[in-house]
Amino acid sequence: PEVAVCLAGASRSLPTMPVLxxxxxxxxxxxxxxxxLFAALSLSSxxxxxxxxxxxxxxxLSEPVRVKRALEHLRPYVQQFVLYNTTExxxxxxxxxxxxxxxxxxxxDPFSVMTxxxxxxxxxRCYAMIRTHELSRSDDHFDFVIRVRPDHLFLQFVPLxxxxxxxxxxxxxxxxxxxxxxxxxxxVPARVAPVYFNTFDTASSCLLTSSSELTERLPVHMQCWxxxxxxxxxxxxxxxxxxxxxxxxxxxxxxxxVIARLxxxxxxxxxxxxxx
Numbered sequence: 001p002e003v004a005v006c007l008a009g010a011s012r013s014l015p016t017m018p019v020l021x022x023x024x025x026x027x028x029x030x031x032x033x034x035x036x037l038f039a040a041l042s043l044s045s046x047x048x049x050x051x052x053x054x055x056x057x058x059x060x061l062s063e064p065v066r067v068k069r070a071l072e073h074l075r076p077y078v079q080q081f082v083l084y085n086t087t088e089x090x091x092x093x094x095x096x097x098x099x100x101x102x103x104x105x106x107x108x109d110p111f112s113v114m115t116x117x118x119x120x121x122x123x124x125r126c127y128a129m130i131r132t133h134e135l136s137r138s139d140d141h142f143d144f145v146i147r148v149r150p151d152h153l154f155l156q157f158v159p160l161x162x163x164x165x166x167x168x169x170x171x172x173x174x175x176x177x178x179x180x181x182x183x184x185x186x187x188v189p190a191r192v193a194p195v196y197f198n199t200f201d202t203a204s205s206c207l208l209t210s211s212s213e214l215t216e217r218l219p220v221h222m223q224c225w226x227x228x229x230x231x232x233x234x235x236x237x238x239x240x241x242x243x244x245x246x247x248x249x250x251x252x253x254x255x256x257x258v259i260a261r262l263x264x265x266x267x268x269x270x271x272x273x274x275x276x
Contacts, residue, residue, distance in 0.1 A: 161256030
């Protein structure tokens with residue numbers, strides 16, 4: 001099968017050799033499918049836990065020249081990519097008037113904004129490039145789209161980690177993901193990709209981000225307008241959006257990646273530490 005890999009989110013640790021090596025060796029270079037890479041990357045050097053991350057290193061690795069150089073390491077799989085500033089995502093989100101002034105991700109809640117808004121916006125930008133590519137070849141669709149993050153460090157091949165061969169991947173109303181990771185690592189069949197990757201459109205309306213007769217009927221963990229969801233807004237919105245369209249999540253296997261975090265380290269102990 002033909003697989004489009006959608007690399008979406010803040011660039012962060014993408015320009016590091018372990019991450020690039022994992023993408024190339026464990027995700028793109030395989031005989032199980034033919035891979036093409038599309039990337040929509042935010043160049044923001046902001047991060048939600050400022051005392052735990054190495055800000056100067058993140059800022060350096062977010063420089064456009066370094067991100068472009070990193071993508072060159074993934075040739076010939078790279079088909080298209082776009083680099084953008086997070087202000088573009090915030091502008092597209094607009095302002096909410098849903099009667100929920102403390103809506104997670106509002107202007108008064110910047111740490112939440114910087115995570116879920118660019119995350120979902122990157123997915124939409126990435127999928128737009130995939131569709132443009134498909135249309136350029138007489139609307140010949142990819143069979144699957146794999147959603148990954150730029151800070152994913154792949155340790156295993158995806159089919160092996162999921163314990164699900166490519167021939168067993170669902171092609172209709174279900175996506176495949178490791179447990180609790182559907183929002184940042186998923187195998188999405190072509191038929192449901194427009195729903196999964198366009199969650200940002202729903203997030204930028206009031207359909208699922210405010211209290212209503214519809215959202216009140218959802219389980220509490222899917223009531224995304226509640227303030228306690230602020231730390232998992234992307235996962236919440238995506239989960240509700242899939243459920244609204246009758247798409248299930250097949251949770252299988254184990255996670256083939258770890259997050260390559262750019263942390264501050266105490267050189268004497270070798271452990272993660274806050275800067276002094």
